[in-house]
Amino acid sequence: MSNYVSPWMNEELTIFRDAASRFVEQEMVPRDPEWRRQHHVDKDFWRLAGRQGFLCTDIPESYGGGGGDFRHEAVFFEEQWRRGLSGLGQGVHSITAHYILNHGTEEQKQRWLPAMARGDLIGAIAMTEPGTGSDLKAIRTRAVRDGDHYVVNGAKMFITNGYLGELLALVVRTDADAGARGLSILMLETRDLPGFRVGRMLEKMGQKSQDTCELFFEDVRVPAANLLGGREGQGFAQLMSDLPYERTQVGVQSVAMMEGAIAETLAYVKQREAFGAPLLELQNTRFRLAEAQATTRVSRVFLDYCIAAVATGELDNVSAAMCKYWTSERLQQVLDVCLQMHGGYGYMDEYLICRMYADARVARIYAGTSEIMLEVIARGL
Numbered sequence: 001m002s003n004y005v006s007p008w009m010n011e012e013l014t015i016f017r018d019a020a021s022r023f024v025e026q027e028m029v030p031r032d033p034e035w036r037r038q039h040h041v042d043k044d045f046w047r048l049a050g051r052q053g054f055l056c057t058d059i060p061e062s063y064g065g066g067g068g069d070f071r072h073e074a075v076f077f078e079e080q081w082r083r084g085l086s087g088l089g090q091g092v093h094s095i096t097a098h099y100i101l102n103h104g105t106e107e108q109k110q111r112w113l114p115a116m117a118r119g120d121l122i123g124a125i126a127m128t129e130p131g132t133g134s135d136l137k138a139i140r141t142r143a144v145r146d147g148d149h150y151v152v153n154g155a156k157m158f159i160t161n162g163y164l165g166e167l168l169a170l171v172v173r174t175d176a177d178a179g180a181r182g183l184s185i186l187m188l189e190t191r192d193l194p195g196f197r198v199g200r201m202l203e204k205m206g207q208k209s210q211d212t213c214e215l216f217f218e219d220v221r222v223p224a225a226n227l228l229g230g231r232e233g234q235g236f237a238q239l240m241s242d243l244p245y246e247r248t249q250v251g252v253q254s255v256a257m258m259e260g261a262i263a264e265t266l267a268y269v270k271q272r273e274a275f276g277a278p279l280l281e282l283q284n285t286r287f288r289l290a291e292a293q294a295t296t297r298v299s300r301v302f303l304d305y306c307i308a309a310v311a312t313g314e315l316d317n318v319s320a321a322m323c324k325y326w327t328s329e330r331l332q333q334v335l336d337v338c339l340q341m342h343g344g345y346g347y348m349d350e351y352l353i354c355r356m357y358a359d360a361r362v363a364r365i366y367a368g369t370s371e372i373m374l375e376v377i378a379r380g381l
């Protein structure tokens with residue numbers, strides 16, 4: 001994108017971006033076709049990313065993290081999404097780590113965060129159920145106290161990192177009658193856990209290399225010491241407090257995809273000819289791409305404000321909802337223009353623009369739908 005540089009970038013982040021860009025090109029791009037076929041990235045890739053310092057970049061060094069802030073997360077995210085790489089569930093991994101960092105006991109932080117930063121333990125968040133998504137208060141998965149354990153029964157749906165994840169932030173109902181105040185987060189170490197079962201790997205429209213699964217819990221015994229923060233009934237508040245972080249992640253993903261799609265389309269219309277001249281010489285091509293570029297730049301500027309505010313812990317819920325709503329909706333428009341410029345090739349899976357188009361649709365749905373974002377914004381009027 002013509003020489004705009006995000007105001008939050010600096011020399012150290014530029015060096016980090018160069019390293020991230022090389023890592024993504026060398027280690028992710030060549031493997032993505034295989035990951036798409038098998039519907040998940042390789043576990044050893046998570047370890048590689050951890051060992052090379054690309055996981056938990058914004059977790060303090062004292063817990064094994066990179067000691068950076070959200071800007072580092074955004075850089076690694078951007079380098080993946082602008083290339084249409086959607087398999088590594090870095091977003092939910094980082095959010096899981098943040099739940100632990102922000103709400104966990106000291107013992108919980110020491111136990112899980114270093115392993116997550118190394119890529120030995122992959123995080124996942126399980127809120128959504130077959131019967132409820134937007135309405136979190138309706139969650140039915142039950143955790144009943146039995147001595148120094150909880151016994152969990154229920155099912156979760158659409159869980160990112162559901163196949164590879166081995167540390168699950170599971171939202172459960174610990175009090176049947178207390179509505180939102182009856183929710184808690186239990187941290188489950190799922191390796192060889194009796195009663196826990198990963199269902200089928202879901203066949204999605206896009207994001208084919210991401211392992212999105214159903215999860216089942218039948219009389220699963222979880223140590224009471226795994227209750228996040230150690231007190232029941234805090235789940236809803238814990239989830240809400242990290243929403244600006246989560247929603248800005250979707251903003252990062254959306255704007256990076258817009259930028260990547262425009263770069264890809266520009267290269268295409270410069271070399272593809274129709275009626276004796278490159279497509280770029282047609283006024284329609286130039287105007288539609290100019291509109292897409294303007295939309296993307298305006299989105300980028302607001303996103304940059306949000307990234308900087310998340311990094312300092314100052315982003316409010318309404319701005320985060322605006323960021324997610326605006327960027328994910330604009331992403332759809334921009335990708336539609338870019339795909340159209342590719343003609344029939346844009347409809348072919350081997351073309352980046354085709355995969356991006358399919359990958360992008362869910363940005364308006366997950367991490368809170370566009371309608372829920374409007375509800376949050378409307379409440380702030």
Ligand SMILES: Cc1cc2nc3c(=O)[nH]c(=O)nc-3n(C[C@H](O)[C@H](O)[C@H](O)COP(=O)(O)OP(=O)(O)OC[C@H]3O[C@@H](n4cnc5c(N)ncnc54)[C@H](O)[C@@H]3O)c2cc1C
Nearest residue numbers: 125126127128132133134158159160365366367368369371
């Ligand atoms: C690829 C993918 C990955 C996901 N990853 C995860 C994950 O890792 N962890 C997790 O817990 N969940 C995950 N989800 C679930 C996701 O967050 C939910 O799908 C989403 O919150 C919507 O819930 P729902 O599907 O139950 O839709 P519903 O809540 O049933 O909504 C259906 C429609 O009704 C609208 N609607 C609902 N309530 C209102 C309202 N009050 N006002 C106006 N309109 C409304 C919605 O906007 C939507 O258009 C993932 C989903 C997908 C597709």
